[in-house]
Amino acid sequence: MLNLVPSEPGQPRGQDLLTGLNASQAEAVANITGPLLIIAGAGSGKTRVLTYRLAYMLRNGVAPQQILALTFTNKAAQEMKERIGHLVGEQTARAIWAGTFHSIFARILRQYAERIGYTPAFTIYDTDDQTAAIKAVMNQLGISQQVLPPSGVRNRISSAKNTMMSWQEYARSAKSVVEQQTGQIFEQYERRLRQSNAMDFDDLLNATIVLLRDNPDVLATLQDRFRYIMVDEYQDTNRSQYTVISMLAARHGNLCVVGDDAQSIYRWRGADIRNILDFERDYPKATVVRLEQNYRSTKTILAAAHSVIKRNSGQLKKDLWTDNPEGEKITVLACRDDREEAEMITRTIRSRMASHNYSPKDVAILYRTNAQSQALEDAFRRSNMAYHIVSGVSFYKRKEVKDTLAYLRILVNPDDSESILRVINEPARGIGNTSIERIQQYAAQNNLSFFAALNQIDRIPLMQGRTIKAVSDFMSIINRHRELINELSPASLAQAYIEATGLPQMYKLQQSEDSLDRWNNIERVLDHIAEQQELNDELTLVTYLEQISLISDTDDPQMGSNRISMMTMHAAKGLEFPLVVIAGLEQGLFPLAKAEQDPDEQEEERRLLYVGITRAREQLVLSYAEQRYRFGEITFSRPSMFLAEIDKDTIAPSGRSMTGTTVTQQRPQKAPFQPTQGRVPQRPSAVEHNEYSQIPMPKRYTSASQPKNRNVPSAGTPSMRVGQRVKHPMFGPGTISAISGAGQNEKATVLFDNGQRKQLMVAFARLEIIG
DNA sequence: ACTTAGTAAATTCTC
């Protein structure tokens, strides 16, 4: 910890913080009043500058409570808090308001919920909840989901909200039929969420704007509380975020924004690059500091990155340079297919680790889409290399976990219709679709929330006696436990309540391996609540649920473990590794097919590649495959246009081998690759990696334990093999032409004698062995 | 009302 003894009066304190910084870094740190724009090139020590700047402020008399630091990911917020903690002590660091836009504003909104017509227990809807609400609304309006896909509606509504457009404005400007219908759905969607006492992610920002706009006293309070505001990744802010920031900073004007327009990669979710481009116009008195010295990468890597990004138009002027050595040239791996690509990547990584003494945590593989991790995982598992995947299927997206959380949400906010609908018949209670339809209709007609309608179940027409009984039993579980909210701790309440719903029992009784894992996952959620309660004795179910809603898949606690990382380039933002591999540089994949036509999209893809390249400190490897499995089918593609854009001088020459694949030149002193030689076998790591906090990854889904051997029948059904004659009750006799999957997922492709070809699940289809 | 079998569709990225 640095010393906090005040220095001579009249002179700024904390000069010691400035030593060891370059001139522009020091300027950024010492400039704590007034508007400040920091243009921070990749690897220019941005995080260091930000944390030092905060420390400098604290040293000069700013109270930690007066500082608001906004980031985009929990990861970034976490890292910032930690590093400030080292500088000024944890106590002080904790008092700073640092977090994501969404989490900070959720916190503020809970405090003032009544002012905008919500209760403090409002639910935060994630993407799935939104889609569910939209489907329900479309149903109600009689709009077909075939004609108008709900996900598209969701996207249009979200982008409208990102630009702070109300449903009235949207409906007014709607031209096409699609837009008009979206307008109708938008209106009902907004009504439904309000009735559910729920907000989606976009609402968290827009509701804050409304709160500040309509309540001058709240605005004044918050402006005075947050006298110093700092925004990271400013190039990724959208209209709403921009507006909130402007409102909060209007009084004191101590606004510091940091960003790099070259790294703007979230246009698709409403990020408006103009926010950073126009900062100087918005704040004419702004100081502008450019951090242009890169401390991260070799000259070669920086040159490659520059040769790519210079093709984009409309950049803020900046010249990134480095004192670092020239470094090694970039390797390009040309591969036949995705499988070979994965193999070559593992081989390349293995040999570089040996020759450069890298440990696994020094290496990252980056790709455009999450689906690409599959082939890589297989290859890594085969060669026993420790890896972990950032993101992937989150623990919280599993059905049983979502159901459990839905039950808990109902407890704190019974008006949450989406959650009730999710679990009202889970486990089956005899409340079927027909009844639910009727209740929904009644709710809509009488302008009630679903829960309120359930309370009047005996007044709803056409209800069967049995259904009424089932509904009142369901209601009594909820009501009984609602009365205990102030009696019991969150953990014990959750425990008793979830037990009472019968959800865990349902899985436990099924006794299949699958359902036992699900039961286990429910237990893990309950354990997790207990753990969190231990850590924070002020924990409530409301704050717990909020915390869960706002974490993301990139918040990976295993980051520190010594493994090779695999992630999307989006997830890699802000990270750095000595050795970086970027896979799948193919036309149609990177850039994505839909970007090929649209120049704006193409520029965004190019920025994404720029982000990817600049993650590398010493070595960069790029790869592409001529064909790969996509949507379960082989597709062919040409190398990415981006490969041709990279300065040739930065790329190592390569030679074509007989097989048509490229073998990069081996460095002379290095021995040829030897498979798994001298390696201590390690357990495949995917099994252990967890998504967040103390919740371990469930065994199921990740149990890569049984390798998926194609064309090899699983042990349970030894007689299913290619060429086997079988008989199906409906399709008649036929011959198995292919087998895929294993165990429960084993599928047989059967060519029936009548000429039909079908893919059947072996476990379900009643295939009879004949011949 | 619920289960099951089969088909269709989806796969970008995040809070």
Add this chain to the structure above:
DNA sequence: TTTACTAAGT
């Protein structure tokens, strides 16, 4: 390859 929805069967 996996999931999500629909239609038919129990």
